[in-house]
Amino acid sequence: MDLKDRRISEWKRFYESFKFAWSGIFQTFKAERNFQIHVFITVLVCIGGLALHFTKFEWIVILFLVGGMLAFELMNTALERVVDLVTKEFHPLAKSAKDAAAGAVFIYAILSVIIGIIIVSNHF
Numbered sequence: 001m002d003l004k005d006r007r008i009s010e011w012k013r014f015y016e017s018f019k020f021a022w023s024g025i026f027q028t029f030k031a032e033r034n035f036q037i038h039v040f041i042t043v044l045v046c047i048g049g050l051a052l053h054f055t056k057f058e059w060i061v062i063l064f065l066v067g068g069m070l071a072f073e074l075m076n077t078a079l080e081r082v083v084d085l086v087t088k089e090f091h092p093l094a095k096s097a098k099d100a101a102a103g104a105v106f107i108y109a110i111l112s113v114i115i116g117i118i119i120v121s122n123h124f
């Protein structure tokens with residue numbers, strides 16, 4: 001394989017990885033109610049931000065929060081899938097893995113709501 005072919009296959013791999021990532025997001029959106037709720041909240045927050053004229057800094061914080069929330073939810077789904085793949089039986093470790101991941105999502109969600117309230121209350 002010459003240099004040009006190798007470069008094309010590098011780009012192809014790069015493009016494929018985007019395709020897989022998008023497929024993961026799309027599959028999760030189709031299958032997970034929580035993810036759908038988070039996407040809906042993200043849209044609402046963005047509309048609210050436009051209506052309230054968030055500052056640049058506020059947008060940066062908000063985008064980190066909603067983006068982080070969606071990313072956390074995707075990781076949580078990934079972990080649930082792996083646990084289900086490993087065992088369909090009741091197992092204390094499966095429970096502890098899933099509950100810990102759910103706890104991570106919960107902590108981030110609570111912090112996001114608190115920070116969101118602080119930002120929005122600034123505009124009233």
Ligand SMILES: Nc1ncnc2c1ncn2[C@@H]1O[C@H](COP(=O)(O)OP(=O)(O)OP(=O)(O)O)[C@@H](O)[C@H]1O
Pocket residue numbers: 032034080087088089090091092094095096098099102
């Ligand atoms: N194999 C298992 N062994 C023991 N406990 C489990 C097992 N699978 C799930 N659980 C428990 O049941 C809860 C619900 O698991 P489930 O796989 O339905 O995910 P979930 O929390 O409902 O998430 P989602 O609604 O996003 O799918 C887990 O948080 C865990 O406490």
